[in-house]
Amino acid sequence: MAAQIWGSEKRARRRREISAKIAQMPELHDSKPLPFMTREEKIMESARKLTILTEKMGQIIDPTDPAELYHLNNEVLGLEGNPMALHGVMFIPALSAQASDEQQAKWLPRALRREIIGTYAQTELGHGTNLQNLETTATYDLATQEFVLHTPQITALKWWPGNLGKSSNYAVVVAHMIIKAKNYGPHPFMVQLRDEKTHEPLPGITIGDIGPKMAYNIVDNGFLGFNKYRIPRTNLLMRHTKVEADGTYIKPPHAKINYSAMVHVRAYMLTGQAIMLASALNIATRYSSVRRQGQIDKSQPEVKVLEYQTQQHRLFPSIARAYAFQFAGAETVKLYEHVLKEMKSGNVSLMADLHALTSGLKSVVTYQTGEGIEQARMACGGHGYSMASYISEIYGVAIGGCTYEGENMVMLLQLARYLVKSAALVKSGQSSKLGPLVAYLGVKSEPTSLIDRIPNSGFTEYVKTFQHVSKRQTLKAADMFFGLMEKGEKREIAWNKCSVELNRASRLHTRLFIVEAFVRRVNEIADIRIKEALTDLLHLHVNYELLDIASYALEDGFLSASQLDYIRDQVYLYLGKIRPNAVSLLDSWEFSDIELRSVLGRRDGNVYENLFKWAKSSPLNKTDVLSSVTQYLKPMMEKARL
Numbered sequence: 001m002a003a004q005i006w007g008s009e010k011r012a013r014r015r016r017e018i019s020a021k022i023a024q025m026p027e028l029h030d031s032k033p034l035p036f037m038t039r040e041e042k043i044m045e046s047a048r049k050l051t052i053l054t055e056k057m058g059q060i061i062d063p064t065d066p067a068e069l070y071h072l073n074n075e076v077l078g079l080e081g082n083p084m085a086l087h088g089v090m091f092i093p094a095l096s097a098q099a100s101d102e103q104q105a106k107w108l109p110r111a112l113r114r115e116i117i118g119t120y121a122q123t124e125l126g127h128g129t130n131l132q133n134l135e136t137t138a139t140y141d142l143a144t145q146e147f148v149l150h151t152p153q154i155t156a157l158k159w160w161p162g163n164l165g166k167s168s169n170y171a172v173v174v175a176h177m178i179i180k181a182k183n184y185g186p187h188p189f190m191v192q193l194r195d196e197k198t199h200e201p202l203p204g205i206t207i208g209d210i211g212p213k214m215a216y217n218i219v220d221n222g223f224l225g226f227n228k229y230r231i232p233r234t235n236l237l238m239r240h241t242k243v244e245a246d247g248t249y250i251k252p253p254h255a256k257i258n259y260s261a262m263v264h265v266r267a268y269m270l271t272g273q274a275i276m277l278a279s280a281l282n283i284a285t286r287y288s289s290v291r292r293q294g295q296i297d298k299s300q301p302e303v304k305v306l307e308y309q310t311q312q313h314r315l316f317p318s319i320a321r322a323y324a325f326q327f328a329g330a331e332t333v334k335l336y337e338h339v340l341k342e343m344k345s346g347n348v349s350l351m352a353d354l355h356a357l358t359s360g361l362k363s364v365v366t367y368q369t370g371e372g373i374e375q376a377r378m379a380c381g382g383h384g385y386s387m388a389s390y391i392s393e394i395y396g397v398a399i400g401g402c403t404y405e406g407e408n409m410v411m412l413l414q415l416a417r418y419l420v421k422s423a424a425l426v427k428s429g430q431s432s433k434l435g436p437l438v439a440y441l442g443v444k445s446e447p448t449s450l451i452d453r454i455p456n457s458g459f460t461e462y463v464k465t466f467q468h469v470s471k472r473q474t475l476k477a478a479d480m481f482f483g484l485m486e487k488g489e490k491r492e493i494a495w496n497k498c499s500v501e502l503n504r505a506s507r508l509h510t511r512l513f514i515v516e517a518f519v520r521r522v523n524e525i526a527d528i529r530i531k532e533a534l535t536d537l538l539h540l541h542v543n544y545e546l547l548d549i550a551s552y553a554l555e556d557g558f559l560s561a562s563q564l565d566y567i568r569d570q571v572y573l574y575l576g577k578i579r580p581n582a583v584s585l586l587d588s589w590e591f592s593d594i595e596l597r598s599v600l601g602r603r604d605g606n607v608y609e610n611l612f613k614w615a616k617s618s619p620l621n622k623t624d625v626l627s628s629v630t631q632y633l634k635p636m637m638e639k640a641r642l
């Protein structure tokens with residue numbers, strides 16, 4: 001199963017080898033539990049381990065393999081981030097995709113050797129989503145052949161970029177490029193921020209940390225201001241766009257090609273989210289198979305809480321989602337790598353499809369991951385609320401994904417643009433022009449769903465039902481939009497008035513893609529036992545998801561009430577079938593105790609002993625009487641007794 005999850009036998013084996021090596025290297029372990037550290041201590045601890053990793057990485061992993069690097073990061077540095085999180089996730093990808101060969105030769109080897117630390121500075125205090133209204137300017141000075149970076153007012157301060165505050169000395173900075181008083185829109189520039197020897201900010205740069213966040217606090221998200229700060233013309237990233245010495249602007253082959261670093265993260269973060277969801281579920285499911293509370297049959301002893309149907313219903317559909325996201329994520333990364341290769345050689349024809357797909361997936365996956373992790377936390381009762389479970393930290397980090405790389409509502413609306421264009425093709429009889437991901441919009445469906453009507457139809461009728469509701473909602477939202485415009489409404493106003501319906505269409509389309517990715521994977525599996533276990537999980541997935549969106553299929557009578565009862569019964573049937581495999585389905589992700597960082601979810605299952613040991617090690621318990629008591633509470637009580 002691990003081979004299915006991680007993509008191959010080899011990958012699963014390598015993960016085990018890497019975990020085993022790390023287990024033997026105490027210098028790479030947390031020196032004490034992270035929840036007992038201050039933010040400063042965590043940052044220090046992370047930098048310590050990061051430095052050792054830079055020295056020893058080659059002994060543990062193949063540093064050119066992103067999957068091995070990601071696993072190493074998760075084990076050693078953990079999901080709360082590290083001082084170079086953005087260096088690998090955005091800085092290097094931005095340089096790789098957007099710098100010219102000459103620029104790459106100059107900067108990439110230095111970045112890869114970690115001679116310099118970089119980040120991606122785009123968002124500002126006043127604007128994140130609306131890139132067209134960013135305020136930082138890069139004005140070309142023809143006389144010196146330099147760009148002058150400037151922050152005209154407080155709202156133009158860069159705000160949020162990870163590791164910008166304290167760790168990075170370089171950044172890819174996005175600024176509006178102005179040449180001879182003409183604004184060419186946002187463009188990426190390579191900018192040195194700090195002196196390479198002293199790490200002091202360079203003159204003209206104001207920089208710092210934005211303060212503690214809901215989670216992800218090892219990362220020093222930062223602010224940055226420029227006071228007429230000059231960089232050479234050749235620091236504009238020039239793979240696709242060029243500015244010649246005389247100020248001549250050569251435009252890129254696609255207007256949004258400079259957005260590729262964002263698409264990179266959107267494509268890769270899906271499996272990252274799946275891992276966080278599976279981690280939380282692993283903790284909760286292990287704990288639920290140890291925790292005994294109450295009886296189902298009063299004549300019998302107390303049961304493991306995992307025997308309760310409500311507990312299974314809380315956890316198992318999310319287990320199915322974690323697998324589904326992992327499989328959909330693997331497909332998306334493949335597509336991304338393909339499009340990136342094409343893009344580098346000038347073929348931009350697939351960019352719109354990739355953008356639409358990643359925008360939808362990013363939104364649905366992060367939202368459902370958040371839901372699933374929070375349910376996992378509640379499924380642990382009181383102990384879920386303790387940092388000993390570590391689930392609240394996992395939640396805090398994962399939920400950030402709903403906001404970063406494009407706020408979810410906004411990204412759903414990006415997919416909706418693509419769906420509306422596709423709907424227009426269908427309506428004008430040009431269905432043959434539809435891309436493969438939306439081809440179903442042009443296919444006529446049966447008048448009613450055939451779920452429960454055709455024996456042994458596998459998952460076909462489910463997929464057709466998802467296609468039907470997605471198509472119907474897309475066409476309905478598009479009709480609403482076109483209708484408003486026909487009535488004379490301005491395009492943007494009409495769009496806003498339909499945006500809730502449009503986003504519903506985007507979610508349904510994305511959920512269809514996820515279901516199809518799961519079906520595709522299960523169909524490929526040769527090992528009969530693995531296929532059986534994943535088929536059960538897929539049954540739960542399609543029935544649970546369909547029940548969740550049933551109103552769309554009921555409103556036009558595509559599903560009947562009796563079919564809905566059948567679907568509901570299937571959910572209950574598969575909850576029971578999955579119960580014996582539940583812990584194994586999560587243990588198959590092979591998270592080590594080091595990586596999971598959960599006292600509650602340790603592999604040994606000694607929950608109570610581990611919790612008591614953990615509580616005793618709390619810094620508050622170093623002394624029996626705290627100074628808060630001697631200084632305040634004791635005098636208060638004494639005064640009251642007089």
Ligand SMILES: CC/C=C\C/C=C\C/C=C\C/C=C\C/C=C\C/C=C/C(=O)SCCNC(=O)CCNC(=O)[C@H](O)C(C)(C)COP(=O)(O)OP(=O)(O)OC[C@H]1O[C@@H](n2cnc3c(N)ncnc32)[C@H](O)[C@@H]1OP(=O)(O)O
Binds near residue numbers: 089120131270272406
């Ligand atoms: C094995 C694993 C290995 C590695 C692991 C890697 C990753 C680990 C996982 C997780 C990451 C962990 C930690 C990182 C944590 C945080 C990092 C966070 C970073 C950031 O947040 S960076 C800042 C991100 N900011 C945004 O995302 C801003 C969002 N806004 C936008 O993107 C745009 O403004 C928006 C909304 C798309 C609109 O753009 P614009 O106004 O310019 O365009 P229009 O709306 O007018 O649209 C015009 C047209 O262009 C199309 N389009 C837009 N974007 C794209 C694109 N990217 N590609 C192609 N086409 C695009 C759009 O659809 C329109 O087309 P149309 O006219 O409809 O045809």
Ligand SMILES: Cc1cc2nc3c(=O)[nH]c(=O)nc-3n(C[C@H](O)[C@H](O)[C@H](O)COP(=O)(O)OP(=O)(O)OC[C@H]3O[C@@H](n4cnc5c(N)ncnc54)[C@H](O)[C@@H]3O)c2cc1C
Binds near residue numbers: 410
């Ligand atoms: C943990 C974390 C890490 C980050 N890391 C980085 C980084 O490394 N580099 C970087 O540059 N940035 C980073 N960011 C910033 C992040 O990319 C932005 O916060 C994000 O893009 C959302 O933009 P915003 O904050 O401007 O939200 P806003 O756009 O102000 O969103 C506020 C509300 O307005 C709604 N809204 C906005 N526009 C529209 C619209 N057109 N239609 C409908 N609704 C709309 C949104 O849906 C939301 O409900 C990070 C953020 C976080 C939380």
